[in-house]
Amino acid sequence: MGLVDPPGRIVSGSIKLGGKELVGLDDQGMRAIRGKEISMIFQDPMMTLNPVLRIDTQMIEAIDAHEKTSKKAALARAQQALEKVGIPAAADRLKAYPHQFSGGMRQRVAIAIALLNNPSLIIADEPTTALDVTIQSQILAKMQELCADSGTALIWITHDLTVVAGLAHRVAVMYAGRLVETGFVDDVLDHPLHPYTRGLLRSLPSEGIPGQPLEQIPGMTPSLGRLPPGCAFAPRCRNATEICHRSSPEGTVFPNQRLARCHHPFDSVAQPVGLTER
Amino acid sequence: MQGISKRFTTPVDLAGRLANLLGANHQPQTVHAVSDVNLAVIPGEVVGLVGESGCGKSTLGRMVAGIYEPTEGKISYQGKDMRLMTQTEARQASLSVQMIFQDPMSSLNPRMRVIDIVSEAPVYHGIIESAERGDYVATILKKVGLDPVFMQRYPHQFSGGQRARIGIARALAVNPKFLVCDESVAALDVSIQAQVLNLFMLLRQELNLTYLFISHDLGVVRHLSDRVVIMYLGCVVETAPAAELFDAPNHPYSQALLENVPTLKLRHKRFSSIKGEIPSPMNPPTGCHFHPRCPKAGPRCSVEQPVLRPISTGRQSACHLNDGGVG
Structure with missing residues (x-):
């Protein structure tokens, strides 16, 4: 993702995405890939979603960053994405703020944002660690279904080997x-x-x-x-x-x-x- | 414990009271964290208390450890009601029941040295003299697998697993008989978690301890417990010997919970799940609390709350399916 802050840096090696070298790519090039080709889902959606912006604002921002669409079309796509991850009453929930969602629902929103631009790779960093077993199972089921449908590759970072056993190839x-x-x-x-x-x-x-x-x-x-x-x-x-x-x-x-x-x-x-x- | 309930009430705030003066109607909000729970723990037993977050398991644990007073019901220790004890008896009883918390970083005072953290309670309660606390702390640290040379250090100088051990040492310092462990290994890495779980089992043998082990991790609970109690939204839905429960859960919630636990043996499985989320305890569903999520629910479930009834020796379950069906 090119998100390692200084003084950290990539000392050597190469990262290739679909044949394209990512190491040494300038900021602009990296920005075009980040959120478009590769999306990331983090552990704690309360920290990654902006608490003072409505969900629709944050979702439209993610679409706007990569293509020119009308606000209406972007909104429709955001709503579709929320429906895909199984959020009930998606049209109304678009107007909600992150704190109005439960932990599991917030993680669904984060997944919906990651899916917005149909990335070829999703990196998920312990996204279910903070969730209860039944909610974790719901999220895993959704991820499995969505990745199988869209052919998206998934890197699932976790310390839980039992999740790996069920999910990974x-x-x-x-x-x-x-x-x-x-x-x-x-x-x-x-x-x-x-x-x-x-x-x-x-x-x-x-x-x-x-x-x-x-x-x-x-x-x-x-x-x-x-x-x-x-x-x-x-x-x-x-x-x-x-x-x-x-x-x-x-x-x-x-x-x-x-x-x-x-x-x-x-x-x-x-x-x-x-x-x-x- | 008999008929234990705990309700937290948020009083109406100033703005609400002003609004009430102007004719609005703000009621105090009440959370039924634990409602009418009966639980007996036999000396030497390890009871696992399982449930999703918000089901009241921590509140129950804190009432057992004497941190919260129950709103209703009574807690007895060795057959005696805690509220009817004399002061000395009550102090003895509450010293015998100690709690180990989830996050040792926030339950250990960061400005106290380990020696002070561990020796504070035994010195105060006259178990040891202040002069002998160095030796005393050293023996206890050895018991939990820490090097006594660390006793002059502060909590932040330790790793997560070591801090968990300090939390255990502090609880052991007053010679308890009963430990309430609230998610004590949840924050640890697998390899460290295994070390701490082994320590719990070793201490149980050495000191003949009784545990109430609160966890959402069914793998951990299965490994440690003799008996498992499953809670949902403030109520106990099933209690059973650990082996029997994991072989054949009775309550639909227990079944769903066990089904959702990923294991190493299940590869490339299709994850499926019970619908919905745990409802708010401020406004629990009518009838059986689980019925909106239950795949087997019928008309009776939304009206009548099932009671916990015996289904075989040592097993109890609260479901209408055991009692004439859901229709």
């Missing part, structure tokens, strides 16, 4: 600023290659045996300013050996488009590990 696990494992959901969740992924899966209370201690990952996430030399996970890893503390592992490619960054990955074929063995 592929999963990428991050630890201390690096991708430690990527692959298809079924592969990664059933046969994790990286000890961190396995630790995460096993520490889920819903997967443990009730009353039995959960398998826990000792210690805590290191500060990004003071990363240990070698593999960042090594101090918390059961399988760490001398090489792990000395050198950072390279990404290794495994069959079926999987990648793991570990010196001692669990061999998924010879030794099935993780959930299926229990």
Whole structure:
């Protein structure tokens, strides 16, 4: 999204959207993409919606930023978007302010705004973390339906692996600023290659045996300013050996488009590990 | 607890009172946060209290911990009505029931050192002398898995998981028998959450504690609880032993709640959901509170409020389906 504030900056690497390089794009170029090609949904819609502007004002603003339409046409599109995300009495609700919505409804408004310009990619950053289970389920159902209908790609940022299991096709696990494992959901969740992924899966209370201690990952996430030399996970890893503390592992490619960054990955074929063995 | 209710009333504000003088009609607003709840917790038991936000579970927990006074009903501790106890008895009883809050950043005083946070209550209540508090705090910190060298630090110098442990240490400092945990692990990462949950289970064994564990996370509740109580809009809709409830929920709300919990085993599922949202407790629906969202509701549900009745040993559910149908 190009939203990292200074002093943060992209030091190296490349981000491509449909073949177009985004790194190094000027402000104007980035503005044309942001909200049009890529939209973002944030965790807390109370913080991202402007509390002193009506919903319709905010929605028309998002349309106006990218194309010239009459106010009437924009309003009609805004209403359509609200209907799509399942807000009852959309025409009336357009005139409401964010505080007049409940948490779940506010998140729906945020999703409607993200959908306004038919983006090719939506990035959703923990959008259901603050919501109740039944409301989370409603939002997930809506997102699933909308993305399937419009063919929009979705990056769902979350710490909740159970949501990943239900929603995603592929999963990428991050630890201390690096991708430690990527692959298809079924592969990664059933046969994790990286000890961190396995630790995460096993520490889920819903997967443990009730009353039995959960398998826990000792210690805590290191500060990004003071990363240990070698593999960042090594101090918390059961399988760490001398090489792990000395050198950072390279990404290794495994069959079926999987990648793991570990010196001692669990061999998924010879030794099935993780959930299926229990 | 018997027939516990809690109502919060917002008095009419000044503008409203002025308007009333001019002939307008502003009534005080009342929120029925908890209405007529009966709950007994047996010593040594872990009871999970589940519900969506706004259902009154935290209010109930706070009444158990003695932070709120119930508007109606009585709370008994070891068979004795708390309001009929002598002052010493009441103090003993309220020391035995301690609460652990959701957000340790806002429940720990940021200007106090850990040693003062943990030792304040036991010194005040004469459990320890002020002189021995260093040693005392050190033993308690060790119990919750913190290094005693940290006791001179302030809360902001700790990570989220460590702060949660400080909150637990503070509750343990007065030797409680009963802990009310209100969403105590909700704000923690999975790996840290697992550590704290393991600590809860370890402490239960070591100190023979009883828990009322309030959470919206059914996975956590299932893992920890012996018995689960499900609340909806101020009322208990179902109570059952944990294993039975998760195998076969009886109340339509419990069924919907369990269906909506994502699990690792369900891949690429189509999320579906119960319609609507939890209604405002200021103006609850007539009859069964759940009927506007219930897929099985019938005419009777909107008129008559179902009562909690036994459906098998140790299980109770409040639904007309168990009692002659919804027609």
